[in-house]
Amino acid sequence: MPKIAVVIPTYNEAENLPGLCAALFKLPLPGRVEVLVVDDNSPDGTGRVAEELGRSLDGRLKVIHRPGKLGLGTAYVVGFRAVLADGADLVVQMDADFSHDPAYLVPMVELTRDYDVVVGSRWVAGGQVDPRWGLLRRLLSRWGGVYARLILGLRVADPTTGFKVFRGGALARIPLDRVVSNGYAFQVEMAYLCQLAGLRVCEYPIIFNDRSRGRSKMTVGIALEAAWRVLEIKWRNRKAAPLGRLTS
Secondary structure: EEEEEEEEOOOOOOOHHHHHHHHHHHHHOOOOOEEEEEEEOOOOHHHHHHHHHHHOOHHHHHHEEEOOOOOHHHHHHHHHHHHHHHOOOEEOOOOOOOOOOHHHHHHHHOOOOOOOOOEEEOOOOOOOOOOOOOHHHHHHHHHHHHHHHHHHOOOOOOOOOOOOEEHHHHHHHOHHHHOOOOHHHHHHHHEEEEEEOOOOOOEEEEEEEOOOOOOOOOOOHHHHHHHHHHHHHHHHHHHOOOOOOOOO
């Protein structure tokens, strides 16, 4: 059976993690689902909760403990490298707070038969954000995607989404050592590198739900930092060696 590895960075997600893992392991997916939690020494004990879950799940959940809050981008890079080294056929990236409904993984995984990357998109027909979002948050999310597309020439409608499924071989084509964005710009940088590598990308419409427990980590400051990081991504990759194109 194919191995489906779900990489979940965590910081203060102790309330959400058990329910998310239960939902993931109930999905009718065509393979063995494994979860890798990358925890940044969460003060609420998320790392301890993950260890307890791992002991009860017969090795299907593993934990990487990091010494502090080192950032979303580095957490994903560490997680991606670990699951690829472990032979993952499909690699899922998603949030721990149920803003990404695990049920979407069933059709998204199915689409990897024809695509290298399947993106859970809020901004294609059929997609939307939580109606409880305020106007400022909607504008920040929408503007961030449009801005990244204009600066980098991205073809995806939702370059800032954090819900994706990669074919393992395709993700292995991305030079993770080139990735330096360590906040929400990480999503944009990965979208850009996927496009530079010629990966076949499909956007699947999702409804992005606001978290039901805990607090959102998005702020205006984080959004503004991501804006100038997009310019840095373009400048840095102008001087870097081109990526090889996929031929199959």
